Amino acid sequence: MRLVVADLACRRGVRLLFQGLGFTLEAGRALIVTGPNGTGKSSLLRLLAGLARPEAGTLRLDGAPEPDDFAEETHYLGHLDAHKPSLSAQENLAFWRAMLGRPALTVGAAMEAVGLGGLERLPVAVLSAGQKRRLALARLLVAQRPLWLLDEPTTALDVSAQARFGELARAHVAAGGLIVAATHAPLDFGPSDALDLGAWRPARALLTEEGL
Numbered sequence: 726m727r728l729v730v731a732d733l734a735c736r737r738g739v740r741l742l743f744q745g746l747g748f749t750l751e752a753g754r755a756l757i758v759t760g761p762n763g764t765g766k767s768s769l770l771r772l773l774a775g776l777a778r779p780e781a782g783t784l785r786l787d788g789a790p791e792p793d794d795f796a797e798e799t800h801y802l803g804h805l806d807a808h809k810p811s812l813s814a815q816e817n818l819a820f821w822r823a824m825l826g827r828p829a830l831t832v833g834a835a836m837e838a839v840g841l842g843g844l845e846r847l848p849v850a851v852l853s854a855g856q857k858r859r860l861a862l863a864r865l866l867v868a869q870r871p872l873w874l875l876d877e878p879t880t881a882l883d884v885s886a887q888a889r890f891g892e893l894a895r896a897h898v899a900a901g902g903l904i905v906a907a908t909h910a911p912l913d914f915g916p917s918d919a920l921d922l923g924a925w926r927p928a929r930a931l932l933t934e935e936g937l
């Protein structure tokens with residue numbers, strides 16, 4: 726499998742965030758996306774997740790059943806953890822496991838893997854910020870999806886949870902998975918490429934009504 730991005734432009738409102746972006750990410754590698762606040766790292770992940778449309782350019786996942794429409798092949802972990810606060814940790818994860826299809830680890834095993842064993846029955850509303858983030862990461866483990874799109878994945882995680890998540894991410898990459906991660910913190914996900922999105926800022930960022 727291979728992620729191929731060509732001549733990509735992203736617009737938010739009247740602002741062109743980046744233009745002419747191209748890269749190829751091979752299976753078994755991670756892409757670490759950096760850049761100052763507001764350069765469009767989250768926006769790039771949303772484009773890759775199929776949650777927004779590019780202003781120009783193409784996104785393709787070669788080797789996927791539908792290379793031009795590959796949202797089903799991705800796990801998207803945004804800034805928000807996307808939990809239902811009144812449901813228990815276990816119920817939230819069971820929901821995602823059924824929703825996402827292609828089941829991988831059981832709910833119990835995924836919770837153990839992120840160090841949440843014993844907290845299964847607590848409503849998510851009472852979990853700490855780091856525990857909520859751990860639960861969001863457990864979602865990556867309950868369904869098999871080759872491309873992980875991670876927005877600041879280690880936010881709120883303590884040192885040992887960061888290390889544990891690093892191990893899980895490296896195992897995914899070593900098994901032939903792909904990761905695109907936006908971050909301000911150093912991340913070691915194994916064999917990796919780097920993308921400084923700040924370098925793709927267009928000279929003229931403010932658009933007129935005519936667009937590009």
Ligand SMILES: Nc1ncnc2c1ncn2[C@@H]1O[C@H](COP(=O)(O)OP(=O)(O)OP(=O)(O)O)[C@@H](O)[C@H]1O
Binds near residue numbers: 763
């Ligand atoms: N819905 C929207 N309408 C207009 N502008 C938006 C919208 N969403 C985001 N933006 C703008 O797009 C720009 C890029 O935002 P984005 O969140 O992608 O940046 P980022 O590189 O991830 O930033 P950070 O490092 O702060 O997380 C910002 O200037 C933001 O204000």
